[in-house]
Amino acid sequence: MPVFIDRLRAMGDALISQIVEQFTVVASQKIGKEYRLVVGVETEIKNISQKLHLVQGVIENAERRQVSDPDVKLWLESLKDVAYDVDDVICEWNTAARKLEIKKNEDKTVKKKVCFSFIPSCFDFSTVVHRRDIAINIENINKRLDAIVSNGNEFRLVKIDVGGQENRVRPRSSTSSSIEVSDVFGRGEDKSTLISKLCSETSTQAVQETLQIISIVGLGGMGKTTLAKLIHNSEEVKTQFTELIWVCVSDPFDDVRVAKAIVESVEKVAPNVAELQTALQLVKNSLNGKKFLLVLDDVGQINRKSWEQLECNLKKGAPGSRVLVTTRNENVARMMNSSYIHPLGQLSDQDCWTLFSRIAFSEKAEEKEEFEDIGREISRKCKGLPLSAYTIGGLMRSKSTLAGWSDVLKSEFWELKGAEDLSPPLMLSYYDLPSKLRQCFIYCAKFPKYYYIEADNLIKLWMAQGYLAGANMEMEATGRSYLDELIMRCFFQNLEKDKKSGIVTRFKMHDIVHDFAQYFTKNECVIVKPESQEQVHSASANIRHKTLIRGDDTLFPENFENSEKLHTFWVQSFYDSPPIVSQIDAVPSTLFHHMKYLKALDLSHNRLRILPDEVEKVINLRYLNLSFNPLEKLPESVCDLYNLQTLKLVACNHLTELPQGIGKLENLRHLEIDKTDYLSVLPGGISRLTTLRTLSKFVIRGGGGGANEAACRIKDLKDLDYLQGRLSLEGLGNVAHASEAKMAELKKKEGLLTLSMNFKPLVQIDQIMCDVAEALQPHKNLVQLEMKTYGGRQFPNWIVSLRHLKKLDILECQSCEQLPALGELPLLEKLHLESIDSLKCIDRQFLNSNSEVGEITVAFPKLKKLEIVRMRNLEEWNLTSTGGEGDGSNLNIMPILRHLKLSECDKLEILPEAxxxxxxxxxxxxxxxxxxxxxxxxRGGDERDNISHIRKVKVS
Structure with a gap:
């Protein structure tokens, strides 16, 4: 069944078309027979579909007019509210259908009830009262739509043809989606002046000992933070100060949080304190006698007393310490006793053009000359604001014709008069997005300012809201393509990437971009800070996405009024799961009574030991994050969350078991159980989760009956063919026969790229262990492999057939006497060998399996790093041939090796000359x-001259 996708769209065409599609599907379902018992429901559904069709064509026009016409904005908000309610009804309907299907399947297992399975099932969960409630909701929605359609006619909205815009999401690799602008254009003089102020030492000792504050002042989007980062990372500054500290300051100034951030930056550990005086004392202790540069970025409102208290403790640093402040308000800079205030002005036309063109033509440099004249006109409209040039440059990357560029230049948005959050470049970029990407972008307003957004997590949240269904690709792949497009359009910054793949892993939103997103979600998305909780609680009846930020050392919230319509609820906290549970919080069971339509719930980092059974009431939940909590177990009622797609239990290091009924979660796609060391058994129901894409680890228990009969066996992996990314297999020593291992069918799981095999406990004899390992052959796509505590004397033959393998770790395989021919792996970049106690010699067999010369010309052609650790019996490392004279001369060994590390190899006498x-x-x-x-x-050793050419040598 298609899932409802575009409920938001910032009220675009996709919203209405998807609702129409959903109603068509729902009306055709078998369960519809039950609801047609309520007279008039079918007619009501048809009427809703017709009215949605009427408004569908004019939404684009209404969206654009809302900025200048507050009445149109209110009309759109009313329509959006109805759309949410329609989605809620559809979710109820679909959940009822799902329950009916599950109940029918359960009844079929009881032969006596086969003939009567349908009727009892209906009345078990869907009484006439329940059906009537849904019918009344549909009727009320119909009446509200009547009024909306009638009011919309007064605005004389017209249809705008967006052409192929809705299909213009371009699949691209994540490595090329981001824009790297290494230079800060037009700020060279500003940089030099500020570095001079920060690094200069005065001759007067009294002045030298006084902490100096230097401030950069400028409008939002002027590049204050970018300039401060350039200074912070410069070599001149790094050599001048022993401590470099960067703190993003929230608005208003949170003195405890800022003090803790300073201490964490210096000590590398977050202090567990809540009292201001304690935090300030830690600041003084951490900085005492150290020459530091503290950057306080984006200081807004600040209380004079708060600043003076912090400043007093900062003065305990060494002479020459500095504070660099960025702020939009010059009065703030003066109140902070700045010794120098640097006004940051607009870029020159040329510098603005340079920045704009660097981005706009990053993929089509050959078109720069053709578009230069019109491009310069567009860049001048940015009025010297770097953020505007950056944003509009991202938009122009997607325009390939002069007509497209001309449309941007002539857009009415350049003349926009309205809220200051709505900059013309952002408006142009936003409305150029396909509707599906608009809804994904504005959903990011739920994250606090300056928050690093995890890319994979955001995609799973989009999926939970239904934004990614209906595409040709997998939902996760669709989400990644949407994210790449938004990054390419310059909606995100501070990109961090995986070093190996280049894929963006996390990022931030500029505060102005965040304000822009919040403008479109003002009445549906709210971030509640500790000091404003009561105020927001009383005014949030229609809020759909709520982020509640817990104050330091405050109890878990208990007030959940006006939460009935929430689709997302996040209690943001920063507590890690403690090794000893001394201070715990509890989730009130009332939480789950209030949030009937909730789709995403994040309770991570909240010191929770128990999750109430009442969680089953949040039946529409698709995303549940309980990571970094001292949970000991989950209630069985979690298994009644039929719609759950993502369950995150990362670092729940007290967790010992998962619910036995987990096999009922047939829609589960991501089960994240990393860093759960005490989770030593998984229920056998895992085998039924055939839609799983993520399974962090798979624990195999031994035989013996009892509770173990319900535990996972290696064969339970058989049908989990959609697994992707990384999988850790633990307890492989419990696999008794190769035939059982073969049933796992690892060879078919082509989405697995990283595999860890742990053969503890060592209970099998050598040959059985070898046969089991041979039967666990993974797919040839594997990129990383770890083999640990393997007890066979020979490694499995399939290792040398992994032609895509880039990283290999072989650890504690104490019985192995010969290494496989790893030199034949064409892409291997990193090899780590550790604690292979029976290995006495590394010879030419390590390079290739064929003893005849000429079979391969290069051994380890891509290897960059080789580590050999704790090989206590390794005596010889000889890579030359044992054949006749000249044998092996054509073999090129590790031609690009850059790093060689040996540790605790007491018997090894010499390194290979090759x-x-x-x-x-x-x-x-x-x-x-x-x-x-x-x-x-x-130094002074017999072989020292043979390594004198190596740049970095450490012998200890």
Missing amino acids: LLQKTTPLGRLSIRNCRILHQKYR
Whole structure:
């Protein structure tokens, strides 16, 4: 069944079309027979569909007019509210259908009830009263739509043809979706002046000992933060100060949070304090005698007393310490006793054009000359604001014709007179987005300002809201393509990427972009700060997405009034799951009585040990995050959340078991159980979760009956063919036969890229262990492999067939006497060998399996890093051939090896000459706790001259 997608769209065409589609589907379902018993429901549904069709065509016009016409904005908000309610009814309907299906399947297992399974099932969950409630909701929605359609006619809205805009989400690789602008254009003089002020030492000792505050003042979007980062990261500053501290300051100034952030930056550990005086004392202790640069970024409202208290403790730093402040308000800079205030002005036309063109033509440099004239006109409209040039440059990347560029130049948005949050470049970029991307973008307003948004987590939240269904690709792939497009359009910044793949892993929103998103979600999305909770609670009856920020050392919230319509609820806190449960909080069971339509619930980092059974009442829940809590177990009622797609239990390090009924969660796609060391058994029902994409680890228990009969076996992996990313197999030593291991069918799981195999406990004899390992052959797509505590004497043959493998770790495989021919792996970049106690010699078999010369010309062609650790019986490392003279001369060994590390190899006498040639690029050699090697390769040792060409050598 299609899932409702575009409920939001910031009220675009996709919203209405999807509601119409949903109603068509719902009306055709078997369960419809039950609801048609309520007279008139079918007619009501048809009427709603017709009215939605009427408003569908004019929504784009209404969206654009809402900025200048508050009446149109109110009309749109009313329509959006109805759309949410329609979605809620559809969710109820679909859940009822799902319950009916489950109940029918359960009844079929009881032969005596087969003939009567349908009728009892209906009345078990869907009484006439329940059906009547849904029918009344549909009738009320119809009446509200009548009024909305009637009011809309007064605005004389017209249809705007958006052409192929809705299909213009371009799949692209994540590595190319972001824009890297290394230079800060037009700020060279500003940078030099500020660095001079920060680094200069005065001759007067009294002045030198006084803490100096230097402020950058400018409008939002002027580039204050970017300039401050450039200064913070400069070599001149790094050499001048022993401590560099960066703190994003919330508005209003939170003195406890700022003090804790300073301490965390210096001590590398977050202090667990809530009292201001305690936090300030820690600041004084951390900075005492140290010369530091503290950057306080984006200071807004600040109380003089709060600043003076912090400043007093900052003065305990060494002479020459500085504070660099960025703020929009010059009065704030003066109140903070700034010794120098640097006004940041607009960019020149040329610098603005340089920045704009660097982004706009990043993928089509050949078109720069053709579009330059019109491009310069567009860049001048940015009025010297770097953020505007950056944003509009991202938009122009998507325009490939002069007509498209001309439309942007002539847009009425450049003449926009309205809220200051609505900058013309942002408006142009926003309305150029397909409707599906608009809803994904404005959903980000639920995150607090300056918050680092995790990319994968955001995609799962989009999925929970129904934004990603209906596409040709997998929902997760669709979400990644949407995110790439938004990044390419410059809606996000401070991008962090995975070092290996280049995929964006997390990012931030500029505060102006965040304000812009909040403008479109003002009446549906709210962030509640500790000091304003009561005020928001009383005014949030129609709020759909709520983020409640817990104050330090405050109890879990208990007031949930006006939460009936919430679709997202996040209690943001920062407590890690403690190793010893001393201070815990409880989730009030009333929470789940109030949030009937909730789709995403995040209670991570809240010191929760118990989740109430009443969680089952949040039946529409698709996303549940309980990570970093000292939970000991989950209630069985979690298994009644039929719609759940994502269950996050990361770092729940007290968790010992999962609910036995977890197999009922047939829609579950992501089960994240990383860092759950005490979770030593998984229920056998995991085998029924055939839609799983993420399964962090799979624990195999041994035989013996009892409770173990319900535990997972290796064969339970058989039908989990959609697994992707990373999987850790634990307890492989409990697998008794190769035939059982083969049933896991790892070879078919092509989405698995990282695999960890832990063969503890070592209960099998050598040959059985070898056969089991051979039967666990993964798919050839594997990129990373870890084999740990493997007890066989020979490694499985399939290792050398993994042609895409880039990283290999072999740990504690104590019985293995010979390494496989790993030199044949064409893409292997990093190899780690540790505690292979039976290995005495690394010979030419390590390079290739064929002893004849000429079979391969390069061994380890891509290997960059090789680590050999705790090989206590390794005596010889000989990579030359044992054949006749000249044998092996054509073999090029590890031609791009850059880092070689050896540790605790006491018996190894010498390193292979082939790796130490002056023609090789080896730049780092580390020898640690290797007794014989230390004597030979230390300064003055017999072999020291053979490594003198290596740039970094450490022998200890």
